Amino acid sequence: MAVNNFKIQILSRAKLEIDEAATYYESKSKGLGKIFYLEFKSYHKTLENIPFFEEKYNAVRTLPLKKFPYTIHFTVDENEKKVFVYAVTSNYQDPNTTRIKL
Template sequence: MAINNFKLKILSRAKLEVNEAANYYESKSKGLGKGFYLEFKNYSKTLRNIPFFEEKYNIVRILPLKKFPYTIHFTVDEDEKTVSIQAVTSNFQEPNSTRIKI
């Protein structure tokens, strides 16, 4: 399997959610925010190679992080070979308060 088969786009709202979560974890324990960011970054790399995870909402797919209670919400355009990360939400977040529009 070739590396980086898909281009990765991270929408600005998803970037904001990642930064908010990393800042929150960093405020709880030094280095924990960096750990969150690195896990997100590693999972993002996975999506570039293997983006066909569970389809949850119409065309929106999800990939839960393992060490942190967050889920990546993304879409895949097979024709353009692009993965677009739409949102990164807490598993404890009220579903109606997410920035993602389905």
Template sequence: MAVNNFKLQILSRAKLEVDEAADYYENKSKGLGKTFYSEFKNYSKTLGNIPFFEEKYNIVRTLPLKKFPYTIHFTVDENKKIVSIQAVTSNHQDPNITRIKL
């Protein structure tokens, strides 16, 4: 089901997680942090057009990044046409300590 023109909201905690991951990768190898950020940005744009990916828990949907071991966690408000990115977590992170709290 392809739907266009969803407004994208990124919660501040998700922005912080993206920044932390980008900094981590940039410290590992120059330019890698920018590559991470670019992939996140491209996947975020995809969510604005096609937000109906796997519903993982309750109302939270997920979209894993391809090149990095991170997953975007988001909700979709079909009535208001809003995609809200709740968190961007490492696939190696303990799910019991994630910042996602809905």
């Protein structure tokens, strides 16, 4: 199978959400924040290779994490071979406040 090698661009909102989640989990148990971050990084690698997950709204695709109740929200530019990560949201947040607007 050919590897597409998409370039990942994590926007500032998503970076902040990743840091906040890792900090939250680290406050709950030493090392848990690092585990959250490492899981996100493994999905980062997945998106580099095969970013064509389900479209939820408009052109925004979503990819839920397995170990933590968070979902990655992103778009794919096939021509530029780029993935733009807009948000990494908690599945417990109100969806009306986390909806990504393009």
